[in-house]
Amino acid sequence: MSSKRKIGKSKTSEIDRRSFLKIGGAAAAGGALSAVLGAEILFGAPLPAKYVDKEVDSCCQFCQVRCTTRVQIKDGRVVNVYGNPDNFWTGGAMCPKGKSMVELTYSPHRLLYPLLRQGNQWKRVSYRQALDLVAERILKVKKDFPDNYAHRVAMFAPLWESWESELAARMALHLAGFPDICSPGDACIGSSSTALNLCLGSPISPTTLDEILNTEILVLFGANIAEMYPPYVRWLSLAREKGVKIIYLDPRYTPTSNFCDLQLRPRPGTDGALVLGIIRFLFDKNLINNRIARSHINGFDELNAATDSYTPAKVAEITGLSQKELISLADRLGKSERVIFWLGGAISRYTNSIQTVRAIIALQAITDNLSGSGKGIMNTQGGKPGGGENFSEIYRSPDLASRLSFRKVRYNMERGRVNVLLLNSSYRRYPDANRVREAVSKVDFVVYRGFFMDKEAELAHLIIPGTMVFESEGSQYGAQRQVVWRNKAIARPGETVEDWRFYADLGKKICDGTFPEFNAAEDIYDLFRFESPSWQGLTLERLQNSPTGVTWPFPSSSQSEVKGSLYPDNRFWTPDGKVELRIPALGPIQWTEPKGSPRSTTREVREFPLVFTQGKVVHHWQQTYTGWSSYMAQFSEGNYVQVHPDTVKGLGFKDGDEVYLETKLGQIKATLKITESILPGVVWTPSHTTPTSPFSGNAGDTINTIIPNYWDKVSAQYNGFGCRLIKA
């Protein structure tokens, strides 16, 4: 494989693959080390031995690529982090986010001690005092509401820095009788994982990345891999070299456009119609695997009936693609022996998403592409292993009430029915973020487990700062179902504390003596593994000795880990082993316009004629602490909006103008970027801006303050509704 060959012509800029990865790595690694040692360094590579006392194996805590890393330490300080070259999935690559942790660990803005609010001031308290305060408030809730305390304490759960932290937090709350832990899935790929669980019996990705080398066609469905998960780019190149054809479905031209053989650009929010149209074509042309379809699918006949109206003409009108493009795509997919669909997060960000993913599953099912090598579906954040049901059943209060999801917790907060909120994550991840903020402000006691003076700190009564990735040990999982182990590299500063330790300490105080004794993260891991048959082979020794992590499931009956298809023999984890397309709660399989779409007919949405879309950039991870990195700020531009020239033709806008991006909820100020990489009539804006960041490139208004409160049955919608631009 040639690493310096330009692959196709970029639609965005002339940029070869190595450069793309280098530029991001340079800023964090080079700058940090220069600050420490004043020496030139090799970007993205280990430091020479003379600059290093020791190296510790670790992993990145941002996305589910879960890059394993090596942390280089000199005089007790981290001086560099680089990707583990022996990692099977990444080959040693890392993206700039993981590298920014070197700077963030030593940021002068970082909070290192617990702080108790006293009016408009903060008073430093000890960790023990802070812990006692939290326990006292929770126990008071149980005393004041002896018969209905269950929903009066809640948590906004983060993407946990370790599996042990998640387990300890769940144990502490569940053993104490509090079920309401709001998972990130509401604001992420909850729709997709729910559809997979309903249809196949497990929410996780049905196959792993290495299988794309064994497929014929890889469909990147809104999966902007090159920008969002750049360490995976080498797999795209390897696949193409093996003859795999990559079809990219995305309304925007992105860096991933460089790595495909064909890109189609359906209108945002019309993915489900596209898939149903493909299914209709396959039925009409008899390109279904009838033997498999009739014996392995519940709801096959209903699917045929439900897709009856999705003719090429209708689907072309909905998606904006030509009938020729649609038919060509459907024909290629129907005649291929092996197809893998790789779903991006955007697929889950519409109110029609759960039906879209249900349709994708149906398509793969009727073409016998769900089971076996070179076949299946992958989610970009879809690797969280299962098998923890035993553990959850054991470590909970016997009469634990049913969990309320985020919207229900918000409903209770708004009515003053929540007394303690463990704010372990940003409230700004939810749509209509100002409404969420107002709800949180009605909670009696808010405990923020953050790192910086974010907007969340403004709502907190008590801040107990957490440790960062180099300061703790624990296991974490990744998108390939791998479980990796992270070793502690340096001492934790000030009175910061790991999440697992905080929740273990809290659990001992609020759980009436039922909380187990833990002295280390390994204790929690071992206890969990003991209770989980499918984790038996995932011993600490294996994890700690693996540069890649070890793949789940790994029951004791197995001799080795098994990557690839979760369903190797067309038996799924549903009650009868078949693909279940009949989901009464969803009704028939169908496509509908996303809520608030400008293509709807109500007057309100006609006032907002442009389609709002948003997404991540490679340098930032949601609304979290990359916003506090000066190095990431060099590559960031605050709030901006991308529009096609035709969108603003004749309106007097020019590139670089300041505009207001307005929805029915409000407006934010942004810089206009005119580009042909986006479709006419569509607006795209980045999602990561941090209002309190001291670095202007990272700072900006939170876009979720203008994203309306639209949900499907499962998760929130961030794309597809109406907006407009006004000159500032």
Next chain:
Amino acid sequence: MDRVKITRLLLTSLWLLFVLTISVAVSAGDEEKLTGKTANINTADVEDLTQVPLITRDLAERIVEYREEVGDFQVLEELLQVDGFTYKLLERLRPFLLLEGLGGDDCTC
């Protein structure tokens, strides 16, 4: 205490016990046997819900409003989150309430 007084005390206690028993029986009989239609609380509209005994139009509207605001009910006990839906009402209506919906517990993040 002499024998007469003991007898009187005994008779009074028996009388009180009798009266109490009758009172409980009358109360139990006051709760009429309910008749009406069943409803899936996750798909029923206001009209459907008012066909369920003891659910008034106001309460039906609040149930639908709650569901559309926050998503499907996961267990019948969640009806207690709706203003005006009491535990006693829930116990009486259990035979009439069906539950089929989506939870969205499946986060793989």
